[in-house]
Amino acid sequence: NPVDCSSDWPGSLLGIYGTFLLRMINITVDPLKMAKNTKKAVKIVKKLGQGGPMRFFLKYVKPFTRTLRLFVAGWRWAEASQCRRGEVGTEEAFAFMGNRVSRTLARLAVDSLVAYVVMPMAYELFQWLQYDDWWHPITVFIVLGSLRAVAPYAASFQGSRVGRVLTRQFFRGAKHRWLPIQPITTLNLLSDDCCEQDEISQTADLAVLAKEVAKAFGKAKEIGLDGMEGQREILKEQGFHQVGAGSGGYAVYFCRRKPPNGSTELTILLHVTPYGPSILNVMPRYIVLEFEDSVDRRNHCPHHFAELKERYDKQLVTYQVGCKTLCKQRTGRNPNPPSDLKSLKTFLADAKKPRKRRRNQRQYEELQKQVHRVAKDLKRMMAMAGDQAPKGVILYFEGLDCAGKSSTGGLVEQALAEAGFQVATKQYNRPPTPEQKLKPWMDRFEVPETTTTTVGLAVPSGSSNEEQQETAQSLLNKHSALVWDRGPSGDFVYNPEYRALPMEDREKLYKEFMDFDRECLSKGISLSFFFHQ
Structure with missing residues (x-):
């Protein structure tokens, strides 16, 4: 006969476990009563998912954890900058909503799994197999109960994350906040960042x-x-x-x-x-x-400086860790100290934690895919243009300090090199020397070499005319590129001597620059200007 489980829960843990096990056995006593037994199965899984024997403990813990979560959300809102409180409050509200919604969906998913998948499959098997030899519901229901207990917690973390990400992307899409790297033309002049009052008292x-x-x-x-x-x-x-x-x-x-x-x-x-x-x-x-x-009062300073200082501190700590761990011949991946910008970036990347290194490696691989795509497009356009393609290219990068000129120039150099260009870089971050001032102004700015001569070309003896023509054609198809890190316009921005020139002298220098551009064009050299801000 079926075991009577209508009594209330016993007070002892042993009685609670016994009651659950007996209810599980009752489900298999009469497997043909599908609807009734399915309801029992869902009810048992819910009881186990709600804590089972520990339900009385979780009953008092849940209010505490929810109160703590609301307290942390309010704390984040209070500690945020005045112009960020609306965004932080919205972010925390959506995170809380995502947490609750994801928990509910996870519970419904497990209950639906039991009611519409597990139990129907079990009844189908009962009709064809002798279930008494192999079917035991205890293990299955413990697994389903554990799944119902764990699934809401796992889903709640992802729900909170989705809520925060959606909020941040919404404010970013609405141009409501400044980005770490952002052109001036994309600023939203009506955002809080642009309309806020100065958060530092000028009389401090x-x-x-x-x-x-x-x-x-x-x-x-x-x-x-x-x-x-x-x-x-x-x-x-x-x-x-x-x-x-x-x-x-x-x-x-x-x-x-x-x-x-x-x-x-x-x-x-x-x-x-x-x-x-x-x-x-x-x-x-x-x-x-x-x-x-x-004391550390970065939370009370303008958020622009706080973010900059936070990033600076992270880079400084990474550099110090790299000096302690990497600059060793025995254990270091890159034992040599950095000597230029490229080696410094490699040094800082190696000094990060393995998880961050893997993340940066994925970002680098995605960036390399874009570089390869640009190189392929260059090859395709050069093939279509034929003799009309420029033999030389000057890429002129100008802008503020630390605006990314060298980093961007490195990526452009890589794409040009893959496309078949001979690439070189020239820096003009110093004023002209006294010797250079005696010459024309544009004389100190170099151009890529585009002239090719076959005099003295070493061709193997016995080569056919076709091989000699292919060798000469490869030389004629040579393309060169030169990257200018700063250039002529920097003289008028940073050099007081050029800034003090009268308008007539400035017009003469501008005419000299235009003559230089026309001369480059006549030689098949394209001059492109990029301004970083």
Whole structure:
């Protein structure tokens, strides 16, 4: 006879386990009662999925975890910048909705699996097989109950993630926020980023002191006191004394003074780091002022600077880790220290954690696919153009410091090299020398070599006329490319001597540049200008 399971749950854990097992056995007593037994099966799976014997514990834990989740969401909203609170609040709301919806869908999916897949398949097998020899419901129902318990949690994580990603992509698509790399033409002038008020008080103590330090550096440049010695002298006049130094020209200065709006003396630290290279004779400086007893207040500064500082700190930590682990001949993947931009990027990539290295490797492979695609398009267009294709190409990259000119130029060089070009790079990030000033202005800017001569060509003896024609044709089809890292326009932006020229002299130099462009065109050289901002 079927076991009577109508009584309430026993209080002991042993009784609870026994009740569940007996209910599972009851399902197989009369397998032909499909509808009734299916409801029992779904009910048992639900009970197990809700915790089974631990249900009384989860009953009190769930309110605590949900309250904690709401508390963390509110904390994120309160800690966000004022112009980011609307976005963060919407993001947390959609994450919570995604969490609850995904949990409900996961439970419905498991219940539907039991009701419409597992039990019908079991009844079909009962009609053809002797189930008493092999069928035991306990293992199957424990697996289904575990699946119903785990599936909502696994789905909740993905639901929260989908909610956040959809919100971020929506705000990004609406151009509501600044991106790390974004052209000025794509800015939404009505977004909060562009309409917000300045989040730093211009009368703040360190802001006033920073302006005084900047004026002192400018004064030193005017009177010719540049370099480390001049830097120490001008800062000493402001009350700063050097107390430390590091690699790359980094220096720390100490000052004891009253803030402009304070009444007591405080210890102020000044960090000065040159960054470059620059087109100027004077290296630009990265200046950070802080109180000695200050705390990390990046959450209270403009989010633009906070994101920049956060990225800078990550790169600095990665570089330090690389110096400790990679610069070893025994264990290092790249034991040689970086000497240029390309080797520095490789060094930083190797110093990251394996998970991030794999992610960066996937991004690099996707980028390489695009480079290969561009190279194929170049080959196809050159084949279609035939003799009309330019023999030489000048790619002129101009823009602000750290705008990605060298990185972009490297990708372009790779695509041109795969397309059959002989590629070279020339940097013009320095003012013209006194010797170059005696020559025409455009004389110092090189052009790719497009003339080819067959004089002295080593052709194997006994070669046929067809082989000699193929060799000569390969030389005639040679294509060269030259990448300019900065160029003529930089003289008028960074060089005070050219900025002070009258309009008549500027027009003469502009005419010289146009003559240079026409001469390049007559030689089959194409000059393209790219501005990075």
